[in-house]
Amino acid sequence: MILFVDSTVREDSRTRRLAERLVSRLADNDVRVLRLEDEHLRPFDARTLDRRTRAIEAGRWNSPLLAKAAEFASVDQIVVAAPFWDLSFPALLKTYIEWISVIGVVFRYSDDGRPIGLCRARRLFYVSTSGGPAETDPFGFGYVEALAKSFWGIPDVRRIAATGLDIVGADVEAILRSAETEIDKVRP
Numbered sequence: 001m002i003l004f005v006d007s008t009v010r011e012d013s014r015t016r017r018l019a020e021r022l023v024s025r026l027a028d029n030d031v032r033v034l035r036l037e038d039e040h041l042r043p044f045d046a047r048t049l050d051r052r053t054r055a056i057e058a059g060r061w062n063s064p065l066l067a068k069a070a071e072f073a074s075v076d077q078i079v080v081a082a083p084f085w086d087l088s089f090p091a092l093l094k095t096y097i098e099w100i101s102v103i104g105v106v107f108r109y110s111d112d113g114r115p116i117g118l119c120r121a122r123r124l125f126y127v128s129t130s131g132g133p134a135e136t137d138p139f140g141f142g143y144v145e146a147l148a149k150s151f152w153g154i155p156d157v158r159r160i161a162a163t164g165l166d167i168v169g170a171d172v173e174a175i176l177r178s179a180e181t182e183i184d185k186v187r188p
């Protein structure tokens with residue numbers, strides 16, 4: 001099962017175009033698509049945080065407050081579509097990360113306080129496009145990579161990016177096609 005976490009919002013999103021190509025390269029079926037815009041997840045406030053903590057303590061793993069985490073922890077591969085916004089990614093994705101970061105489901109702590117990942121996935125792809133020349137992406141990809149490796153236990157984390165799309169005179173199609181060539185070489 002592949003989980004496609006889509007934080008794009010624009011109708012003609014270039015990031016979604018690349019991510020959808022990657023998802024169909026990885027699998028024809030068995031894909032769970034999460035359009036975050038349609039999920040209407042809210043950032044955690046004191047009340048929902050408290051309800052979630054009580055659900056964890058009572059082991060109510062089928063609670064809607066824990067279901068997103070259980071799904072994330074159970075899939076084989078993950079594709080995240082995240083346009084480069086404000087040196088990072090859309091808040092929709094940060095809110096989703098809050099929803100999946102459930103202790104006892106996605107990670108646990110060792111006796112000496114270190115996180116141990118509990119996710120089944122071995123591979124996570126982070127697909128992004130940017131307006132400017134974002135050769136590296138420490139606050140978007142770098143953050144998700146750090147979480148994946150140190151908290152979720154996903155060892156293989158890769159970024160596929162098309163950059164410089166909004167620079168005046170850029171050959172947008174050529175840049176996207178070059179990223180698609182990279183995608184077509186990914187081992188399914």
Ligand SMILES: Cc1cc2nc3c(=O)[nH]c(=O)nc-3n(C[C@H](O)[C@H](O)[C@H](O)COP(=O)(O)O)c2cc1C
Pocket residue numbers: 008009010012013014015016083084085086087088129130131132133134165166
């Ligand atoms: C809210 C917002 C913030 C953005 N911030 C940046 C930025 O910090 N740096 C950058 O190079 N491009 C930035 N861009 C441009 C986008 O990264 C670029 O247009 C990207 O291809 C959009 O992805 P999409 O086609 O999937 O929507 C921003 C665009 C939006 C809408």
